[in-house]
Amino acid sequence: MRPDDKPALVALVADALAYYRQPASEFTLSVWWQACQPFELEQVSKAMTVHATHPERGQFAPKVADIVRILQGTHTDRANLAWGKALDAMARVGAYTDVVFDDPAIHAVIEDVGGWPKACRTEMKDLSYLQHRFCQAYTAYIGRGAFDHPRRLMGDRSPDHEYERKGLPVPKPAIVGDPKLCALVYQGGKSNGKTPITFASLGALTALALPHRRPGNDDMIEVTPDRAEGTS
Template sequence: MQTDQLDDFIALLTDVMAYYGKHTSSFMIDVWWGACQKFDYEQVAKAMQHHATDPDRGQFAPKVADIIRVLDGTTTDRAALAWGKVLDVMSRVGAYTDVVFDDPAIHAAVEDLGGWPKVCRTELKELSFLQHRFQEAHRAYTGRGQFDYPRRLAGDRSPDHDYERRGLPLPAPAVVGDQKRAALVYQGGGGTGKSNIHFVSLQVLGNGLLASPVRRLEAA
């Protein structure tokens, strides 16, 4: 959830607790927000409803652990759905086209797997292993909440500067899923999704002077 959804979240939590005859407090809201912020508002609302209708646990007011238990299952389902979306686009769009999904965790996970062209060219016998790696990465990023990711998954085409040098517009990417959410993904991206690598001397490393690297390499 984004910070601007805090009021909606407080209203949701207040309504849920009122259903059980409970009151909310500032401390309670802080604890719940800290635990649930990494999930989508819609996911949290559905998890609250799931708890309320649970024959065993639903007779008691939900604790944070109850909702997180439900949401952890939700992230597994979401990862499976995300893989299905990726698999579909791999066959329909292919390795040569830039792609912007409506889920930043897809961008981060695909980048971890070597990038869009490499994923698209995975041999059929390797798809099961690729699916496992993708879903593990997707769940990890979804659980983290905030992370760096590339704003688009670059296809196997000429680099941007070739188009700019010739005065040509960049090829239009394939936008997958909800266009408004995909636009937000594009606007919020920018990092490579990979860890920066720094080369420093042993003396600098030993002295803790990492603010003065000898040479720095950032994954492109």
Template sequence: MKTTERPAFAQLLTDVLAYYRQDASRFVLDLWWNACEAFDLDQIRKAIQAHATDPEHGKFAPKVSDVVRVLQGTATDRAALAWGKTLEAMQTVGSYTDVVFDDPAIHAAVEDLGGWVKLCRCDLKELGFMQHRFTEAHRAYVGRGRFEYPRRLVGDRSPDLEYEKRGLPAPKPALIGDADRCAAVYQGGNAGGKTAITFKSVAQLAVRRPMELPA
């Protein structure tokens, strides 16, 4: 969802909880927003309706986990779908183009496998092993909730600086999936990789935190 949709989301949730004779406190609204922000407002409406019309679970007010479960499916299902999307991009886009997926967990999982180029160029006999590692990593990142990831998966191309020297724009990355979500993934990621890395000399470290020797 976009930030501008938060009032509509809050009103939707307030109406739903009122149906179940519950109040929507600020804490509750914030909790729901943080859990559902990655989804479309229309998807959330449908998920809540699916819960409300469920003969067994619909008798009780929906919890965040109920709606997220409907939206995401199980972690195993989502990881399998993510691998299918990644495999299709490997075959259609290839290793020479930067890519941005609409799922940040794909970026983090691909980075764990050595990056976009390495994954695209792995041997067919390694593909089953790569799939297993990818789905395991994807499930782990989804379960973590918040994690670092590269804003784009870099292809085997010339650096941006080479294009700048020639007065040419750097090639745009291929967007895989929903364009708005791809933009959100790009904006939320790190420029250099999953983890920001800096270098300092030993002398600088010693000045800030003197080394303590054992007695």
């Protein structure tokens, strides 16, 4: 939704609440505007009608959660749909090809369950367990809102630098879903996975965990220089 849609959204919400004889305070309208920005004004308007005509929920004034539920579905619905998309790609693309989905949560979840090749090679008897893990993790990620994810799911192939060293083009990834959204997922991801991994000596970790204050200055923190283990 564009910034210039705000007056129309405010009027829409105010009219909807007036239908239920509910006040539209400035705070209420602010919450509605923040929550509805990811959607189009027409989508919100149609969702209002769906809510109002619902035989049970339509008896009560719409809340933001009611409209978002209509537009996005429940977390469980989204997780099951995402699993269906991932499972279809596992069968049609396979373990040897890189994949970029149009949903960053799928990338984060697949990395958590062991990576793309491992997911593709799941035996039939273990698929129900993988689905359970996938849906639980997916629900957790979309509930957080913001999270890190790998920019692509790597297939079981040689690293990019091996192709470049031999003067060969890097294999193209399979694009699963909306190409424009896939591009955004790729651009917003991390090249080396979603969780940074570094190495440090135990001495450095101890120094970082237990910082020492400089004498006479409570506002300054001094970190003990790293030393090799076993030295005094």
